[in-house]
Amino acid sequence: MNRTSKAGILVGSGMLFVIVWEIRSALGLLVGIDTNPQLYMLLTLAIVGLTAFALAIGLIGVTPETPADEDTS
Amino acid sequence: MSGENTVREIGHDEFDPYGTLALILIYFAILSVMWVFMYFVEFLGNDLTVLA
Amino acid sequence: MNIHNYEKLWLVLAMVMIIGFISTVVYGATAVGIEMVNDEGGTIDSTALEEDDRFAEPRVERVGDNEYEAYVVARQFIFEPDPIEIPANSTLTFYVTSPDVIHGFEVVGTNANAMVIPGEVTELTVELNEPGEYGILCNEYCGGGHHTMEGKLIVQPEDEFEQGGNDE
Amino acid sequence: MSEQLESGAPTFLDDYPKEAAVVKAALWSSFIALALGAVFGVIQALHRTNILRLIDSTDYYTVLTAHGVLMVVSFTIFFLVGLFTWATVRSFDRGVESIRYTWTWYGLMVAGTLMAVVAILGGFVPQTDISADVLFTFYAPMQAHPLFYGGLTIFVIGTWLAGADWFWSWRAWKAENPDERIPLQAFMVLTTMLMWYIATIGIAIAVVVFLLPWSLGIFDQINPLLTRTLFWFWGHPVVYFWLMPAYLLWYTVLPTISGGRLFSDPLARGVFVLFLLLSTPVGIHHQYVDPGIAEGFKVIAMTNTMFLLLPSLLTAFTVVASVEHGARQRGGTGLFGWLRALPWRDPAFTGMMLAGLMFAAGGFSGMINAGMNINYLIHNTIWVPGHFHLTVGTAVALTFMAATYWLWPQLTNRRLFSRPIALAQVVIWFVGMGLMSNAMHVMGLFGVPRRTAEPQYEGFEFVTSFGSITELRLQLAIGGTLLFISTVLFVSNIALSAGAPKLSGLGKPLSEPLSGAHDSPEILDNLKLWFGIAFVLVVLAYSLPLASIISRGGVLGPGVDPVPMIIEPLGATLEPLVASLQPLLGRLAAVVGGVGA
Structure with missing residues (x-):
């Protein structure tokens, strides 16, 4: 099964959220497109949520050959 | 010397960090584009240029 | 000193970028004529x-x-x-x-x-x-x-x- | 009493119990400052965005002063001295020369901090004449209570003595190992401290020669441009004083926890030498739009600043390459696929990587700040705090927190209370800062100022090119709240770890660099040479501007009177000063004596 670890989903979702939301500022400043904030936030959450869900059920993403997680502390 | 999860040892001479190179070239491109945008559009395109 | 070729490439690019930044600012100061408060x-x-x-x-x-x-x-x-x-x-x-x-x-x-x-x-x-x-x-x-x-x-x-x- | 782990190495606590106690004390001082700073931080985030105003707007500046001083002086520098003590002892593999001396400088730093904090928090108590609402930059002729300047002085003296402690260890080690290269971590500690000794000349002169006697009423005029320039003489290199411990961790700890080895030891040394050389002769770039400084000096500062980007850009490559090495050793493949093979479940690893990612973004806004004329666009707007919340507020702070997750078990022989909470904590910080600093940068471009309780004016409104100021304010407030929650999670996780059972064998040895010290030219280790060059560069960059400022306005100012940020005049100042010093000195004596005994 191609499953991504819970930790990977959490970290990836955090990064994806920030990146997608920052794109709104980039669109506004660079291209001058004024997106609706509520709509854009909903869109961001939807993208992040769907990606996380897809990762969780193994629709997308593959685990590396070795387990990526171990205890280091 | 390496962690428990090492599946292979890679020495200095056999290691080409091409992934790093790719990432850093992307960073370089972003920085260049953003700089040009910030300087020429946001700054020089802004009102009230200070002349003296 | 053991510096990888990619690292040398990046060193050169970084210098190019720095010089590019300085050149832009000099362009603004001379060609556009923006003076600093002095x-x-x-x-x-x-x-x-x-x-x-x-x-x-x-x-x-x-x-x-x-x-x-x-x-x-x-x-x-x-x-x-x-x-x-x-x-x-x-x-x-x-x-x-x-x-x-x-x-x-x-x-x-x-x-x-x-x-x-x-x-x-x-x-x-x-x-x-x-x-x-x-x-x-x-x-x-x-x-x-x-x-x-x-x-x-x-x-x-x-x-x-x-x-x-x-x-x- | 302790359960033996099967394949564990001895920890720092096992090898150096006395030093581990100092390191722990320093880190706790740091975390207490962080927790207090975070409380003040969230109050500001909610106040200036008009979401929730718990305090009077005048008190906002007391809160802001406390936030600034606690975060960028106490939190960062206490962490630094703890980490550097660990790094020096670990990499020389020898204890400190005198533990009593080590506790002395720690005690001085604590005493200095308490004095400054008492002076600042006095601003909340109208009954006292103690107050220091002068912000972290304490620009004269705004005047704080002498306790504030005195506290800063004692704190800085503490850091000087701390540096001397590490040089002392170096001398002792060198006598026994005359032909060996300085271990990498110790090299980083020593070059950073050399930079600090040069940088603090500025603040020492500003505070000891001018501000402290002036606040005591010994003279009543001051040259504000001179003290301001001396402040920035120190004020820029201090950001590298915050950053260098993070770099030390990225170079020496991050490769190991990613499963790899540092790509290049010589390059790491070269980077620290560059920081020693270039950190100080750049401070005038904070004064690009100041009157009284000729444009030529500003151009010199800009050129130096731009070249100061180089060591950071090199660091980006070397550190990422080291992490890639780890990923590939763990079986990662592909152009980007290796990123998936990294230990993202480890909060220490993830925290440092997210910190590094934010630093890449902060690097960009820093480049804009460094560009001389483009500075008009963003000078003193909220863009600037947006920038430094990415650098010191994330690259440094998040790396420190992440490193604590790795280091703390080795200082206490106890596991972390909860690794999942730790992982969530670093991700929450990342998301919170993403929102907050994004909003700050964007608002800065629309002209919203920094350092203000109520950025809402009667005569005009800010014009936005997209979105609205209301939305950006909300974003800032949500981000700030997430950061506060993240700090609470961090501090409580560490505090609760005290309840975990004692284990042995939690030690984590560091991996050796791929290209080791033997590859780097001997000259890199010639600290006297680099110190000399750094000093000459500072003299070249600063002698003419300072001479010009003094010849224009005089040493004691072109007719500028003090403006005390104090309710009562300074007449009866010395008495409360002495009175407030006594318990502190007593406590210091108790700390030093109690621990030394």
Whole structure:
């Protein structure tokens, strides 16, 4: 099964959220497109949520050959 | 010397960090584009240029 | 010394970028003609502004055809004169000083942005083409009422300015 | 009493129990400052965005002063001295020369901090004449209570003595190992401290020669441009003083926890030498729009600043390459696929990587700040705090927190209370800062000022090119709240770890660099040479501007009177000063004596 670890989903979702939301500022400043904030936030959450869900059920993403997680502390 | 999860040892001479190179070239491109945008559009395109 | 080729490549690119940044700034300073606030405004006794020709009475003065000078005092927590009124299509030189603490002088949303330091005179020249109104705010913390320190710059249409009349 | 782990190495606590106690004390001082700073931080985030105003707007500046001083002086520098003590002892593999001396400098730093904090928090108590609402930059002629300047002085003296402690260890080690290269971590500690000794000349002169006697009423005029320039003489290199411990961790700890080895030891040394050389002769770039400084000096500062980008850009490559090495050793493949093979479940690893990612973004806004004329666009707007919340507020702070997750078990022989909470904590910080600093940068471009309780004016409104100021304020407030939650999670996780059972064998040895010290030219280790060059560069960059400022306005100012940020005049100042010093000195004596005994 191609499953991504819970930790990977959490970290990836955090990064994806920030990146997608920052794109709104980039669109506004660079291209001058004024997106609706509520709509854009909903869109961001939807993208992040769907990606996380897809990762969780193994629709997308593959685990590396070795387990990526171990205890280091 | 390496962690428990090492599946292979890679020495200095056999290691080409091409992934790093790719990432850093992307960073370089972003920085260049953003700089040009910030300087020429946001700054020089802004009102009230200070002349003296 | 064992430096990987990719690392050398990045070193070169980083240097190119740094030189590119410096070149852009030099281009702005020379070709576009953007000057930095500098030491040409001179010094002043900040405890005796009322004895100074320029700052005893903060005002806007016409010094040429389309040239004006504004003598501005930034003090806790006001700008004088307020508003600063000027006709469109003119060149305006701000002379700003402070009798108390360090202030900021920012024409909101524009590049006219400088520090005001007691004992020094900040000199800043800008071109004002279109009629309109700008806010002025203090952007350096100057005491408990800092957030109330604001002023206004009004660029009037040329014909209206003559009628509205200034102190002359 | 302790359960033996099967394949564990001894920890720092096992090998150096006395030093581990100092390191722990320093880190706790750091975390207490962080927790307090975070409380003040969230109050500001909610206040200036007009979401929730718990305090009077005048008190906002007391809160802001406390936030600034606690975060960038106490939190960062206490962490630094703890980490550097660990790094020096670990990499020389020898204890400190005198533990009593080590506790002395720590005690001085604590005493200095308490004095400054008492002076600042006095601003909330109208009954006292103690107050220091002068912000972290304490620009004269705004005047704080002498306790504030005195506290800063004692704190800085503490850091000087701390540096001397590490040089002392170096001398002792060198006598026994005359032909060996300085271990990498110790090299980083020593070059950073040399930079600090040069940088603190500025603040020492500003505070000891001018501000402290002036606040005591010994003279009543001051040259504000001079003290301001001296402040920035120190004020820029201090950001590298915050950053260098993070770099030390990225270079020496991050490769190991990613499963790899540092790509290049010589390059790491070269980077620290560059920081020693270039960190100080750049401070005038904070004064690009100041009157009284000729444009030529500003151009010099800009050129130096731009070249100061180089060591950071090199670091980006070397550190990422080291992490890639780890990923590939763990079986990662592909152009980007290796990123998936990294230990993202490890909060220490993830925290440092997210910190590094934010630093890349903060690097960009820093480049804009460094560009001389483009500075008009963003000078003193909220863009600037947006920038440094990415650098010191994330690259440094998040790396420190992440490193604590790795280091703390080795200092206490106890596991972390909860690794999942730790992982969530670093991700929450990342998301919170993403929102907050994004909003700050964007608002800065629209002209919204920094350092103000109520950025809402009567005569005009800010014009936005997209979105609205209301939305950006909300974004800032949500981000700030997430950061506060993240801090609470961090501090409580560490505090609760005290309840975990004692284990042995939690030690984590560090991996050796791929290209080791033997590859780097001997000259890199010639600290006297680099110190000399750095000093000459500072003299070249600063002698003329300072001479010009003094010849224009005089040493004691072109007629500028003090403006005390104090309710009562300074007449009866000395008495409360002495009175407030006594318990502190007593406590210091108790700390030093109690621990030394």
